[in-house]
Amino acid sequence: MKKFNLLFISVLFISTISCSNDEGNNPSKLKIINESSSNNNEATFTSITIKGSIIETNSNSISSRGICWSKTPNPTINNNILTLESNIINNEISNLSVNTMYYFRIFAIVNNKIIYGENISSSTLSLENSKWRFATYYPEGAFSSGTTIESTVNFYADRTTKFDEIGIGQGVFITYGSWSLNDNFLTYIWEGNNPNTSTYVYTGTINGMTIQGTFTHPSTPGTWTATLTD
Structure with missing residues (x-):
């Protein structure tokens, strides 16, 4: 009986080794x-x-x-x-x-x-707590005659924003707004969180490390681009 058990264990051990070396799934x-x-x-x-x-x-x-x-x-x-x-x-x-x-x-x-x-x-990267350099383009013939406004915009984790215009010196003209994201489509409300009362509403698509789209304004709509700063 002991010899039979020993033989059975030996066969089981050899079979186990054979299965572990089976490379049929990787021919x-x-x-x-x-x-x-x-x-x-x-x-x-x-x-x-x-x-x-x-x-x-x-x-x-x-x-x-x-x-x-x-x-x-x-x-x-x-x-x-x-x-x-x-x-x-x-x-x-x-x-x-x-x-x-x-x-x-x-x-x-x-x-x-x-x-x-x-x-x-x-x-992929998160928009939360990121800072972007915005270029807002007003079309030729608009109230600004083709002007480009440079600014920085911070997107915070609580879905609020801070706009800071560069041209007149940072810290001089600041607005606080809000943002939302639908997949890769961004809506940035320049003032507050109501698109119907904000002077500007930016919408655009995130692609790689840039964003571009259009904005609404009481006088004229335009286009904008943004690149990540830090």
């Missing part, structure tokens, strides 16, 4: 290396750059490769996907939402099998 024995992480990623308000590499033993074994991503962990090729030609990966994923956590995985397809790398989690 080309390739490695997917992530160089990006939540601590060293390159992110803007609407994009994140993913870096990594795919190391394989047979250069002809990969039929497709790329990056997949979603707002939940373990994205697959059934989610968002960017296909690539090179095994060296340094690609910007754009058209993302502001202040949103995303999950990415590098993948490769070998002999109709999909091999995924580990999750890379990273967030």
Whole structure:
């Protein structure tokens, strides 16, 4: 009876080792290396750059490769996907939402099998507590005859703002307003929080590290752009 138990344990041990070395899920024995992480990623308000590499033993074994991503962990090729030609990966994923956590995985397809790398989690930048340099353009023929007004605008976490005009000296002409964000579309109310009583209402789209759009004014509408200052 003791010999039987010993034999059974030996067979079980050998089987366990055999299963742990089974590489059927990775037929080309390739490695997917992530160089990006939540601590060293390159992110803007609407994009994140993913870096990594795919190391394989047979250069002809990969039929497709790329990056997949979603707002939940373990994205697959059934989610968002960017296909690539090179095994060296340094690609910007754009058209993302502001202040949103995303999950990415590098993948490769070998002999109709999909091999995924580990999750890379990273967030786009938040508008909260950021400071921007605004350029407000009044069209030719308007009351200001094509003038551009330069200013700084602070967007605070409590959804309030501070406008400070540069041309006449900062700290001289200041207004306090509010802001809201619908995905990447910004509404900035120059005074207070009521768009019907504010002299200006700015609306625009955030893209990368810039914002641009139009504004309303009792005399004339116009356009504006903004870039992040710090």
